[in-house]
Amino acid sequence: MTPPASSSQLLRQQLRQQVRYARQQLSPQQQQHAAQQLSLRLQALPLIQHSQHIAIYLANDGEIDPQPFIEWLWLQGKSVYLPVLHPFSKGHLLFLHYDATTPMTTNRYHIREPKLDVRRVKPIAELDIICTPLVAFDGTGQRLGMGGGYYDRTLSQWHQHRQGPYPIGIGHDCQYxxxxxxxxxxxxLPLVITPNHQFIEA
Ligand SMILES: Nc1ncnc2c1ncn2[C@@H]1O[C@H](COP(=O)(O)OP(=O)(O)OP(=O)(O)O)[C@@H](O)[C@H]1O
Ligand SMILES: [Mg+2]
Known part of the structure; x- marks a missing residue:
């Protein structure tokens, strides 16, 4: 039997619903503008300029679209990686190299991801930055995701020992x-970037 959801789990679900709805209401023009502004802000970060291996995601569910930023990264000669659901280790992500020729597939959440190919897997410890998607965030960097715990697991080494890739949350302003x-x-998260703001800094 599934145990009854605690009140804090219910609140988290309500907040997710509320913010997901808000971002889904953004028009295609607003989304496009937001994606451009986000890209400019990320490009201006010394942290990004000095990094080579950057993991990011493909937009889904009204998330801010990292595509303009990905294209800038490619132009700069940087290596881009996308998350792939781990085939055996439940709740974990792998990160695969991504370029314009990468064969893609659709995962069980209906999200596009690179087709699993061990030659393209990048160990998490070798990534410099992970730009994480989020559903909501607050001014202290607390983050609510879609509820799978994938990024909490991915970032647990960083959280406990400050080892591994530096996380940067990215989202729309309305997700604050x-x-x-x-x-x-x-x-x-030590840093969250939106089209109009930068929140906290480690
Ligand atoms: N480091 C971890 N080890 C084991 N289980 C974890 C870990 N982090 C999170 N979980 C589990 O994952 C589940 C979902 O966590 P949570 O609600 O925080 O997801 P989320 O942060 O919204 O999702 P995501 O990280 O995928 O964006 C929880 O049941 C939690 O116990
Ligand atoms: Mg979490």
């Missing part, structure tokens, strides 16, 4: 909430 409930496994 003044205070998010958090659980012991949630990894707070």
């Amino acid at each position: 909430l003044s205070q998010l409930p958090n659980e012991k496994w949630d990894v707070p």
Whole structure:
């Protein structure tokens, strides 16, 4: 039997629904403008300029679209990686090299991801930056994702030992909430970038 959801889990679900709805209401023009502005902000970060191996994601569900930024990264000669659901290790992600020729498939969440190919897998410890998607964030960097715990697991080494890739949350301005409930496994982000703001800095 599934145990009854706690009140904090219910609140998290309600917040996810509310913010997902808000971002899904953005028009294609707003989305396009947001994606361009986000790209400019990310390009201006010394942290990005000095990094070579950058993991990011493909937009889904009204998420801010990293595509203009990905294209800039490619032009700069940087290596881009996308998350792929781990085939055996439930709840974990692999990161695969991504370029314009990468064979793609659709995963069980209906998200596009590179076709699994061990030659393209990049160990997480060798990534410099992971730009994480998020559903909501607050001014202390607390982050609510889609509820799978994938990024909390991916970033747990960084959280505990400051080892591995530096996480940067990216999202729309409307995904900011003044205070998010958090659980012991949630990894707070040291930096969140939106089209109009930069939140916290480690
Ligand atoms: N480091 C971890 N080890 C084991 N389980 C974890 C870890 N991090 C999160 N989880 C589990 O994952 C589940 C979902 O976590 P949570 O609700 O925080 O997801 P989320 O942060 O919204 O999702 P995501 O990280 O995919 O964006 C929880 O049941 C939690 O126990
Ligand atoms: Mg979490």
